[in-house]
Amino acid sequence: DTGVSQDPRHKITKRGQNVTFRCDPISEHNRLYWYRQTLGQGPEFLTYFQNEAQLEKSRLLSDRFSAERPKGSFSTLEIQRTEQGDSAMYLCASSESQGAKLFFGEGSRLTVL
Amino acid sequence: DQQVKQNSPSLSVQEGRISILNCDYTNSMFDYFLWYKKYPAEGPTFLISISSIKDKNEDGRFTVFLNKSAKHLSLHIVPSQPGDSAVYFCAASVGSARQLTFGSGTQLTVLP
Numbered sequence: 001d002t003g004v005s006q007d008p009r010h011k012i013t014k015r016g017q018n019v020t021f022r023c024d025p026i027s028e029h030n031r032l033y034w035y036r037q038t039l040g041q042g043p044e045f046l047t048y049f050q051n052e053a054q055l056e057k058s059r060l061l062s063d064r065f066s067a068e069r070p071k072g073s074f075s076t077l078e079i080q081r082t083e084q085g086d087s088a089m090y091l092c093a094s095s096e097s098q099g100a101k102l103f104f105g106e107g108s109r110l111t112v113l
Numbered sequence: 114d115q116q117v118k119q120n121s122p123s124l125s126v127q128e129g130r131i132s133i134l135n136c137d138y139t140n141s142m143f144d145y146f147l148w149y150k151k152y153p154a155e156g157p158t159f160l161i162s163i164s165s166i167k168d169k170n171e172d173g174r175f176t177v178f179l180n181k182s183a184k185h186l187s188l189h190i191v192p193s194q195p196g197d198s199a200v201y202f203c204a205a206s207v208g209s210a211r212q213l214t215f216g217s218g219t220q221l222t223v224l225p
Contacts, residue, residue, distance in 0.1 A: 042202050042215030104156030
């Protein structure tokens with residue numbers, strides 16, 4: 001039984017560079033979520049997909065952020081022109097359509113220097 | 114604008130005693146509430162949930178209580194064990210979208 005997996009686990013980049021994170025959800029789950037967590041705070045919702053359709057985006061998701069789930073399976077989150085304020089843990093979660101529980105991956109930690 | 118608040122950043126409890134973690138919310142539209150546990154370097158893991166049509170849900174050592182009039186929920190852990198030491202997040206959602214709004218977490222330390 002594989003859970004939600006995220007890659008890379010840790011990314012260090014210089015300000016202005018682009019970064020991309022990948023999430024592989026639990027295979028039978030058709031909902032996929034991205035959250036961001038900063039130190040001392042709980043996870044904050046960024047966006048979610050039902051299959052390949054991106055159904056909701058938070059106002060936290062600026063124009064520099066883009067998420068895709070092209071075939072309704074894995075998802076990518078790209079951050080363009082990174083800023084130091086983007087440094088955070090990016091968490092992916094998945095659930096069944098009517099599922100009440102979100103299953104989280106271990107996260108991808110981004111450090112922008 | 115924090116819609117879900119956990120006002121205690123930390124809590125220490127002796128092994129075997131009860132741990133009570135509290136959570137308050139402001140959005141009356143929330144109809145589903147969850148507790149997640151998080152160990153360092155891991156993602157949050159689901160612990161227990163409750164629908165707004167109930168006021169109590171129990172699962173082994175864990176019980177969640179919901180007081181809708183006070184917009185308050187609590188998680189009781191009895192008896193507390195050292196392995197329960199973790200950060201506990203309260204979360205809430207509206208409808209079937211399951212977009213969760215999290216509190217800032219409470220670090221529980223269970224002392225042996």
